[in-house]
Amino acid sequence: MIQAIYVAKKSKQSQVGIDAVKVDAGKGIVGDRNYGKRSEVGQNITFVESEAIAAFNANFGQSISQSSTRRNIITQSVRLNQLVGQEFSIGNVRFYGVELCEPCGTLGRALSNDSLTSSQVVKAWARTGGLRANVLTTGILRVGMQFNLLKS
Template identity: 50%
Template sequence: MECENLKLESGLGLVGDRNFGKNTYPGQNATLVEAEEIERFCMENARTIDLSITRRNIVTRGIHLNDLVGKEFTIGTARLRGVELCEPCSILGRNLSSESLSAEAVIKRWVGCGGLRADIIASGAIDRGSRIQAGA
């Protein structure tokens, strides 16, 4: 589902998300992924580019998310803390597999570039096109 704006609640997640209110482990509030990685995967596998295929909450552009692990950053008026890499799981593997690409190959392909898990430390809103400010 594509949105023009998102509301983020501290410690709870993205309003309307299937995981909203779940706080079982650090980094469960929000997941981010780089648009460039999705586009690269789609081109490598002759797929139509679909930025929603990874099921991450927020798709970014122009920032290397791995650099935000352990750091605070803002997007729009929300403040987040990068907790850990969002490594690929069996669901991602299954969802992106095809006749020519096994689920295991999908998982291997996305290791290290599957995005970022983050905690929301200050509620706020994100509009489409909001910039990420690291350490702000």
């Protein structure tokens, strides 16, 4: 299910948590910094598992917030890696899981500190950094909505 939703109006701006958001087919989250951008595949919307954030914090003695990952949708009890190459829905909104949202140097620098280097952060988030997806239909997403895998 959707545990939290985050958007940032501009690049490098802090993300803000909201309860509901409109998504447009092929464009992403209305009002988000990546709305309508296509420089990267799956740039429409990003997801990350709340369990991955909790594991990172526990494994490395950190206390990062959900918004620190810069992902839009925080999930609970959803195995995002299994959605790569799959069509899925949340409510009446359909998505296509494009690729894993592997960590980059930007995330590494943002989460590094005196006890954890940027490269350690990137390594820690490999294969757990989330999912990039394309929005296939327009609709509304709300905190608490459930995921459904669509038959291929």
